[in-house]
Amino acid sequence: MFDYETLKIIWWVLVGVLLIGFALTDGFDLGTVILLPFVGKTDSERRVVINTIAPHWDGNQVWLVTAAGALFAAWPVVYAASFSGFYWAMLLVLFALFTRPVGFDYRSKIDNANWRTRWDWTLCLGSFVPSLVFGVAFGNLFLGVPFMLDETMRISYTGNFFGLLNPFGILAGLVSVAMLTTHGATWLMMRTDEQIFDRSRAAAKFFSIAFLVTFIGAGLWLWVGIDGYTVASVIDFNGAIDPLGKVVERNNPGWLANYSTYPIMILGPIIGIAGGVLALLGAASSRSAVAFLGSSLAITGAICTAGFALFPFLMPSSIDPASSLTMWDAVSSHKTLGIMFIAAAIFVPIILVYTLWSYIKMWGIVKVSDIEDNPHGLY
Numbered sequence: 001m002f003d004y005e006t007l008k009i010i011w012w013v014l015v016g017v018l019l020i021g022f023a024l025t026d027g028f029d030l031g032t033v034i035l036l037p038f039v040g041k042t043d044s045e046r047r048v049v050i051n052t053i054a055p056h057w058d059g060n061q062v063w064l065v066t067a068a069g070a071l072f073a074a075w076p077v078v079y080a081a082s083f084s085g086f087y088w089a090m091l092l093v094l095f096a097l098f099t100r101p102v103g104f105d106y107r108s109k110i111d112n113a114n115w116r117t118r119w120d121w122t123l124c125l126g127s128f129v130p131s132l133v134f135g136v137a138f139g140n141l142f143l144g145v146p147f148m149l150d151e152t153m154r155i156s157y158t159g160n161f162f163g164l165l166n167p168f169g170i171l172a173g174l175v176s177v178a179m180l181t182t183h184g185a186t187w188l189m190m191r192t193d194e195q196i197f198d199r200s201r202a203a204a205k206f207f208s209i210a211f212l213v214t215f216i217g218a219g220l221w222l223w224v225g226i227d228g229y230t231v232a233s234v235i236d237f238n239g240a241i242d243p244l245g246k247v248v249e250r251n252n253p254g255w256l257a258n259y260s261t262y263p264i265m266i267l268g269p270i271i272g273i274a275g276g277v278l279a280l281l282g283a284a285s286s287r288s289a290v291a292f293l294g295s296s297l298a299i300t301g302a303i304c305t306a307g308f309a310l311f312p313f314l315m316p317s318s319i320d321p322a323s324s325l326t327m328w329d330a331v332s333s334h335k336t337l338g339i340m341f342i343a344a345a346i347f348v349p350i351i352l353v354y355t356l357w358s359y360i361k362m363w364g365i366v367k368v369s370d371i372e373d374n375p376h377g378l379y
Helices: 004-034 043-053 062-074 076-085 087-109 113-143 167-191 194-225 257-261 263-284 288-310 334-361 368-373
Strands: 147-149 155-157 227-234 246-253 313-315
Touching: 004 043, 004 062, 004 113, 004 167, 004 288, 004 334, 043 087, 043 113, 043 167, 043 194, 043 368, 062 076, 062 334, 076 087, 076 155, 076 313, 087 113, 113 167, 113 288, 167 194, 167 263, 167 288, 194 263, 194 288, 257 263, 257 288, 263 288
Parallel strands: none
Antiparallel strands: 147 155, 227 246
């Protein structure tokens, strides 16, 4: 079995992979439904949009549950601090996500235009809110979260929900919305035709530009306007783990230190920007597969950029830097990480193979004629 330090790094990577998996799969679900009222002008067209994700949307959300479970098991202190500190934000996300299964199942139950239009906008809002809040939460990690630990490891959080809605947090939220909406638009390009394809293509071009502008803008803001954290020294407690056993200084301009220490990390922002450009070029040339590949790379690059910049911090503290939680000191035991690794090595490949198989078996263009020929058998 791997040594303790290696397992910590492995689980930092694996949780990042789970977050990327969630953003890549449920991301196009969210982006597709955000575009629902705009790319579908008739009831049949909107049902086409919904049915492009119908076989997959509920399975895709499992990635979010898995990532949260992995966070709880690998870094329980981070789980406790984040889910209590971001309680109202998480609750808002949950209530927004609740609208999705209800909306998908009940939207077409009644043949009434007003009924269906209300559900369309409810679904749109229920997808927009999580996309925005996820980005806002990530943005606030770079500013530091207002929490601290006492000597008994009790967590005190002094912030509130509206404190998360600061200018940089909102910008990070817009990065997330633009990124996921681009992904949804490129997905629709692959799964639809005619007018819906044309509108999705226009949306992909617009939101890929929006992603590039906001992503680069957020990076520049970090560089010139926000200081990051550095672990200056660690107190040795004879091998015992203590999140308070370190000295943290706020002297890392723009969270850029890791890019000098580990130059390979620069691949994160490069992939993010290259992916946005590729999505734009793919949409402009009507090459849907290229556009979808570009949006997938943009998501991967953006999440890697955030993770690489924060490393080794998982949840920095703005009011007591020494309470900041890192992947080294907010972690579960060696045995826990080892058992989890064995389980992940067995089941994650099985899940990936099954997921790929389901996408292959259910692939195809969804057309308006499909809806009209089977009005009661589809969403």
